[in-house]
Amino acid sequence: MKLTRKYIKRVLMGGFAGLLVILMSACNDDFLDRLPETEIGVDNFFNTEEDLSIYVNGLYNFPGLGIYYDDATDNAGTTGNREIKTIMTTEANSQTITSGWHWGALRSINLFLENAEKADIGADVKNHYIGVARFFRAQFYMEKVKRYSNVPWYDQVLETDSEDLFKTSDPRETVVDHIFEDYQFAMEHVRESVPTGAVDKWTVMAYYSRNALYEGTFRKYHSELGLEGTANDFLELAAKVSQDIVDQGPFSIYNTGNPAQDYMALFGSQDLTANPEVIFTNIYEADVKNTDDPQYLFGSYEMSMSRDLLETYLMDDGTYFSQQVGIETMEFVEEFQDRDPRLSQTFAYPGWELYYTATYSPGTTNYVQELKKNFTGYHQIKGFANDPSIDVRRGIDIPVLRYAEVLLNLAEARAELGTLNQGVLDATVNQIRSRAGMPPLNMAVSLDPVQAQRYPQVTDPVLLEIRRERRVEFAMEGRRLDDLNRWNAGKLMEREPVGMYFPGLGKYDLTGDGVADIQLLGIEDAIPEPKELNENGVALIYYRTGSVGSNADVYLTEGTSGNVVGTPERGTFQEPKHYYRPIPAPEMALNPNLEQVFGWE
Numbered sequence: 001m002k003l004t005r006k007y008i009k010r011v012l013m014g015g016f017a018g019l020l021v022i023l024m025s026a027c028n029d030d031f032l033d034r035l036p037e038t039e040i041g042v043d044n045f046f047n048t049e050e051d052l053s054i055y056v057n058g059l060y061n062f063p064g065l066g067i068y069y070d071d072a073t074d075n076a077g078t079t080g081n082r083e084i085k086t087i088m089t090t091e092a093n094s095q096t097i098t099s100g101w102h103w104g105a106l107r108s109i110n111l112f113l114e115n116a117e118k119a120d121i122g123a124d125v126k127n128h129y130i131g132v133a134r135f136f137r138a139q140f141y142m143e144k145v146k147r148y149s150n151v152p153w154y155d156q157v158l159e160t161d162s163e164d165l166f167k168t169s170d171p172r173e174t175v176v177d178h179i180f181e182d183y184q185f186a187m188e189h190v191r192e193s194v195p196t197g198a199v200d201k202w203t204v205m206a207y208y209s210r211n212a213l214y215e216g217t218f219r220k221y222h223s224e225l226g227l228e229g230t231a232n233d234f235l236e237l238a239a240k241v242s243q244d245i246v247d248q249g250p251f252s253i254y255n256t257g258n259p260a261q262d263y264m265a266l267f268g269s270q271d272l273t274a275n276p277e278v279i280f281t282n283i284y285e286a287d288v289k290n291t292d293d294p295q296y297l298f299g300s301y302e303m304s305m306s307r308d309l310l311e312t313y314l315m316d317d318g319t320y321f322s323q324q325v326g327i328e329t330m331e332f333v334e335e336f337q338d339r340d341p342r343l344s345q346t347f348a349y350p351g352w353e354l355y356y357t358a359t360y361s362p363g364t365t366n367y368v369q370e371l372k373k374n375f376t377g378y379h380q381i382k383g384f385a386n387d388p389s390i391d392v393r394r395g396i397d398i399p400v401l402r403y404a405e406v407l408l409n410l411a412e413a414r415a416e417l418g419t420l421n422q423g424v425l426d427a428t429v430n431q432i433r434s435r436a437g438m439p440p441l442n443m444a445v446s447l448d449p450v451q452a453q454r455y456p457q458v459t460d461p462v463l464l465e466i467r468r469e470r471r472v473e474f475a476m477e478g479r480r481l482d483d484l485n486r487w488n489a490g491k492l493m494e495r496e497p498v499g500m501y502f503p504g505l506g507k508y509d510l511t512g513d514g515v516a517d518i519q520l521l522g523i524e525d526a527i528p529e530p531k532e533l534n535e536n537g538v539a540l541i542y543y544r545t546g547s548v549g550s551n552a553d554v555y556l557t558e559g560t561s562g563n564v565v566g567t568p569e570r571g572t573f574q575e576p577k578h579y580y581r582p583i584p585a586p587e588m589a590l591n592p593n594l595e596q597v598f599g600w601e
Contacts, residue, residue: 046115052129055112059105059136060199062282062400065292067478068267068383069302075309075471075480077497077567079374080302084481087578088493088571093601094582100147101584103154109137110157124189131189135204138182142211145175146482147581149225149597153178168593173227176215180237183208187241196273196283203280205245206401209409212238214486217416221457221488224576224598235413242410246427251403252276259437264345267383272397279401286394293358294393298348299379300370301360304566305347305476306497310335310378311450312471313343318439322450332369332377332500333512341436346475348379350512356386356393368517369500369510371543371554376499376566382476404432405479408470415463425462429469441465455489490573499564502556505545520545522560523552574599 045051072082083099086092112133119126137155144151150169155178158165187208192201216234219227245251254277256262266272272281284291296302311321316338321327333350336343343349354367361384362370371377385393407428414420422443430440447461451468458464470483484490502508507516515535521527523546531539546552547559548568555565582600 042111042115046112046119048119049121049125049129052112052116052119052121052126056129056132059109059112059133061105062280062398063478064282064284064398065294065297065383067398067400068294068297068380068476070478071303071476071480073480073484074306074492074495074497075475076303076305076380077374077376077570078302078304079567083581084493084578085571088573089569090571092582094585094588094596097582098584098586100144100581101587106137106140106154107157109133109140110155113137113155114157127189128191131186131204132199134182135186135190135199135207138179138186138211139207141175141179141182142214145172145179146214146485148583149580150595151175152594166591166593169595172225173230180208180212180234183211197281199280202245202249202251203401205241205249206279206406209238209242209245209406212241213409213413214482216413218486220416221486222576222579232417235416238409239413239417239419242406242413245403245406246410249279249403250276251279251406253404253407253431253435254278255435259341259435261345262435263342264382266399266402268385269397270392270395272399275399277403278397278399279403279406282398282400284395284397286391290394291396291398294383294385294396295356295358295360297380297384298361300362300372300375303380303476304375304497304499305378305380306376306566307378307499307501307563308495308497309471309475310343310347312468313340314438314468314472315339316341316438318441320448320450322448329501329503331502331508332510336512340438340472342472342475346380346382348381350510352381354386356384356388366511366538368541371500371518371564373553373555374566374568375564376497377564378499380476404473407431408466408473412463412466412470415460415466420462429466432469432473441469454492455487457488485579488575488579490575490578494570494573496568496570497566498557499566501563502545502561504561507540517541518543520554520560522546523550 046055070082072078072085078085083097087097090096113130116126116130116133141151141153148169149172152164152167153170153175154164183204186204187201190199190201190204194200212234216231216238219225219234220231254262254266254275266275266277269275272278273283275281283289299305311327313321315321315324321339324330336347336349344352348367348369352367354361369377369379385396387393411420411424411428414424420443425441425443433440441462443462445461445465448464451464452458455464455467458467467483467487471480474480484492502520505520505522507519509515510517513536517534517538518541519532521542521544523544525544527542531542533539543553545554545556545560548555548565555568556562557565577599580598580600582596583594588594588596
């Protein structure tokens with residue numbers, strides 16, 4: 001078969017040209033004097049620990065502020081462009097879903113692995129760097145498996161005459177076996193003690209734990225793979241690695257005894273490097289490495305949290321919110337009363353004060369929830385740097401990996417295996433609940449029918465509560481889509497994300513002080529001039545209400561009453577097809593041996 005230059009460029013993208021950029025940005029003057037850029041190549045590199053360290057540092061690609069901004073699931077609606085939204089609302093196919101099929105990072109990793117052995121350093125030092133590179137290869141391939149299930153496995157650098165350029169995809173089980181071989185090697189050889197901000201043994205183990213749980217539960221709940229019989233192998237791995245972190249690691253849940261603030265402190269800290277809960281942090285420092293501006297997280301730009309997420313949080317006595325009388329017509333201020341403290345550290349609550357006012361975070365410190373078309377009225381404060389200082393906002397660290405996840409991985413894996421007991425719950429879920437000042441979960445917990453309806457494949461009330469805990473603890477951290485995928489629960493994303501409830505036109509208090517802040521009008525009503533002042537001497541904010549598609553300021557489900565409408569049309573989640581992604585059509589044309597899975601064309 002003739003190799004096209006176009007295909008070769010795509011497959012081989014990211015080789016030593018990428019390394020040259022890394023070297024020129026990472027090296028000091030002495031190094032450039034020793035190794036001029038015109039002479040950089042395989043033959044005179046990969047010789048020292050410095051060489052290996054420089055190269056491996058160029059493989060780092062950890063998330064930043066975007067983790068708080070990528071949760072277009074049943075947790076939130078969005079007016080922005082999100083892949084899952086496009087897939088559910090359009091006739092998506094391999095011509096329109098074209099992201100994800102990139103292999104340059106893998107070439108860089110394999111290039112390192114093919115050459116690192118020649119370094120004239122001790123075996124333990126060499127294996128540390130090889131372990132880090134194999135960790136990144138495992139990470140790379142895990143994301144590919146999540147998208148495509150079957151993908152070609154490459155553990156060597158491809159050249160223009162490599163026969164494997166046109167190989168077919170390897171089966172999921174083959175690729176996953178290689179992935180966990182890489183994780184195992186990395187876990188056994190990556191050092192525990194490394195410079196601040198570097199990948200260490202615990203980082204490897206935390207991702208090992210996460211992805212073993214992912215694969216085990218995905219196989220268990222996705223019969224289309226025909227791999228249910230191997231699910232427990234990965235669940236046992238997840239349980240073992242998680243338990244090893246608990247037993248051997250230096251981590252604990254961050255808890256100063258202040259349940260109203262401790263949780264939120266994880267998402268607005270200038271320095272997480274010494275936080276006992278943070279396994280890996282993406283470090284930012286103003287004017288050195290600036291974090292992104294968080295203003296667009298606030299809820300009036302694209303993302304808009306759902307009432308369904310709000311209703312998931314327990315009452316502060318541990319009872320289910322669904323057991324409260326009249327929750328369907330409960331108004332904003334009452335929704336936040338006597339709830340799990342994490343609710344008011346994730347959602348902007350009645351009386352919350354806004355200090356960082358910008359394009360998408362309008363208002364004053366006496367903040368009144370802003371209502372808009374296509375937004376629920378609920379605003380996100382988790383991850384939002386509510387500080388007028390630009391230096392503060394630019395220097396906030398991102399908690400990429402938290403010990404709380406390891407604990408929940410352990411609890412969930414043991415529950416799925418049928419080996420959970422009260423001792424495990426106390427050492428995992430209840431450590432997290434304790435930080436929030438919440439009552440402990442016990443093995444005799446009663447079934448919440450709302451939670452059971454969400455996950456009809458699960459009959460164990462304890463497992464349902466572990467899933468609740470995971471949704472609450474990691475709300476708006478970008479973890480929900482993976483969870484819904486592995487639990488075979490994608491249909492939950494079809495539900496329209498509605499917002500605040502208003503029983504009718506009139507005045508409403510949104511700050512919790514008993515004084516009206518806004519007034520809802522009919523679509524034909526005129527906004528008075530001058531505006532009426534409330535009892536605090538502040539002008540009322542007026543909104544014309546109406547049905548979806550009308551010329552109203554705010555859409556309500558019943559036109560002049562009901563819930564604020566977020567995203568009117570969520571589309572359809574097709575199972576099992578939408579748990580996967582199509583290989584882009586151009587790649588299929590370049591390599592006809594590739595095969596689409598589960599109905600993608």
